[in-house]
Amino acid sequence: MDETAFARVAEEYAARLYTVAFRMLGNRADAEDAVQRTLLKCFAARRSYSPRWAVSTWLYHALANVCIDELRRRRPAAERPPRATAPATVERVDLARALDRVPREARLLLALHYVDGLSYKDLARIRGISINTVKSQLARGKAVLKATLAEGGDGGRP
């Protein structure tokens, strides 16, 4: 893949990569950083890209690793000040909070699945896990979401 092709691919996927990263990392700055790191990594490795992989799989694979690394390096001791990106609705606040409770891997799969509508097969390839693991992780993630939303969303809203 040459440079112009790479730039085109980056342009096409940047928004989706960003949305996944934003929902995983929770703030704009880190999300942009993650997108940039991902593109840098892929740019550096663009010669080893093989067309038997879908470009999206390749990019999401890198992005997933970048996000997981970032989450891993965040330390519980150094609490981050809350960001000023206020979610627009109550529903979003609830969902954001509920998603925080979902384990990392499941959250990543949920984000990838809902942002780009990736199939189980794609998700399995991106994370290097089996399709059945993808299914069970997604199911577990949704179960946690449902439970959290049910217990937290009492009354208040119709």
Place this chain on the structure above:
Amino acid sequence: MVDDLETTLTRYFRLAAPPGLVDRALRGVPADAPDLAGLAARVRIEATPRGVSWIRLDHRRGPRRPPPSLHQEPMAPAKPALELGFSDRLLDGGGGATGPTRRIAEQARRELAEYLAGRRAFFSVPVDLTGVPDFQARVLHETSQIPFGDVASYADIANRIGHPRAARAVGNALGANPVPVIVPCHRVVRGDGTWGHYLFGERLKTRLLTLERSTPALVGCATTRIVCRHGCTHEQRVREDRRIVFASIGDAESVGYRPCRVCRPDD
């Protein structure tokens, strides 16, 4: 609401990219020439009130396209009072602009700039390793004992922390070094003498080791007969014709020099 989780999720994960994302993300992608002096302006520093907690290269600020609003000289040799970079993060709960956290970040930036310009051979800024796993913390501590200009092998470090078979684990621990350069993981090389990997890239490791080997670590003043580490405030005031370079603190003491009490070259 639980019933339509699917719709909620779909709506929640709708695309929301800020304008100009691609331009920012692709900026600096091909700009990778490791220019040491310019590097100081490109590091991103995170600090807590206890010390520096995170240092990485910031690719957003490649030397090719500096943001127009930011007039920060990459290196100002005459006046090293560098401002905080806009990407620095102060992890003290969003405290004031003059707090200890900010001072630590500024000090780190200044010392890094001096170090990369060959005007400093040690760091006095504190490092905050809170939350770093025990094994890694011991590796980092042992690594920080390697003197300027010297090297040790991964196996050496493994031996010193009492895990002689853990050389590879040492490599991984250093690869995840939260504060590179200040904790000198570039001074850890392979047992066969080749330089191995570096989290900023092998080329940069070469540059840093070359820099250290061509920079004097200890400087004495012929009048006061005090020996300082290169970069100490006292050392910086020593007149050019009174400067004496020493190879080791033992050398200096053998001819009657005493170690400086500020930078403590005998520690």
